[in-house]
Amino acid sequence: MKRKLVIFDLDNTILNGDSDYSWINFLINENYVDKHEYKKRNQYFYDQYYEGNLDYDEWAEFALSTIKGKTPFDLEEPLSKFLSTVIEPMINIYALRLLHNHHHDNDIMLLASATNSVLVEPIARRLGFENIVATEVEIIDGVYTGKVYGRPALGQGKLTKVEEWAAQNNIKDFKDAIFYSDSINDLPLLSEVGVPIAVNPDDQLRNLSIKNNWEVIDLP
Numbered sequence: 001m002k003r004k005l006v007i008f009d010l011d012n013t014i015l016n017g018d019s020d021y022s023w024i025n026f027l028i029n030e031n032y033v034d035k036h037e038y039k040k041r042n043q044y045f046y047d048q049y050y051e052g053n054l055d056y057d058e059w060a061e062f063a064l065s066t067i068k069g070k071t072p073f074d075l076e077e078p079l080s081k082f083l084s085t086v087i088e089p090m091i092n093i094y095a096l097r098l099l100h101n102h103h104h105d106n107d108i109m110l111l112a113s114a115t116n117s118v119l120v121e122p123i124a125r126r127l128g129f130e131n132i133v134a135t136e137v138e139i140i141d142g143v144y145t146g147k148v149y150g151r152p153a154l155g156q157g158k159l160t161k162v163e164e165w166a167a168q169n170n171i172k173d174f175k176d177a178i179f180y181s182d183s184i185n186d187l188p189l190l191s192e193v194g195v196p197i198a199v200n201p202d203d204q205l206r207n208l209s210i211k212n213n214w215e216v217i218d219l220p
Helices: 019-029 035-051 056-064 072-090 093-104 117-127 156-168 184-190 203-212
Strands: 005-008 108-116 131-135 137-140 143-148 178-181 195-199 215-217
Touching (some): 005 093, 019 056, 019 072, 019 108, 019 117, 035 056, 056 108, 056 143, 072 117, 093 108, 108 117, 108 156, 117 131, 156 184, 178 184, 195 203, 203 215
Parallel strands (some): 005 108, 005 178, 108 131, 178 195, 195 215
Antiparallel strands (some): 137 143
8 A cells, every 4th residue: 555645744733832933932031042132023923924924034044043153062952951841841642643643554754844953853853753844954064054054944945845855755746645734834735735634723724724625623
């Protein structure tokens, strides 16, 4: 039997919240960054994303400023604490059941997130994903530059990066693929897969899903 490709978004789909947004709040609370500057701008970009009109270049410059000039070693301790104290409680156990069911069916599992790879990779390991598409972060001479490497995995960019991953893994098309997402920002990829599923969707995606007869799942 041919194995199905099953794609999961991360933020507000598997997680009850946004990992990028939560990372910056974590850094604020731990006094790693200036509280007043980062709190205001973090909320501003979060609202933009939820409304589906995020300026990703502007957001990336802000978000990646938190790791600019640092090495992977520098981030080991704060990332470990972030994962255990912030991300772990955010994992939706009902979403985990979906993951486990697809693992049980021997499906090909792909985590596709617009969030930067510095955050996505350790979260993906915790969730058991071997295949990951994320926004890659530039690193030169072992130091993060604070810039995106290549194309951001947001909107059309996520679709393009998933297509590139599929081609590298000998997956010819998405007609049998399933994609779980909460966000209207993922419309390009949702429109390409055979089975788009809206999970706790934002208002725009919920309305579109009802119009298109796409399945809607509201997880507790």
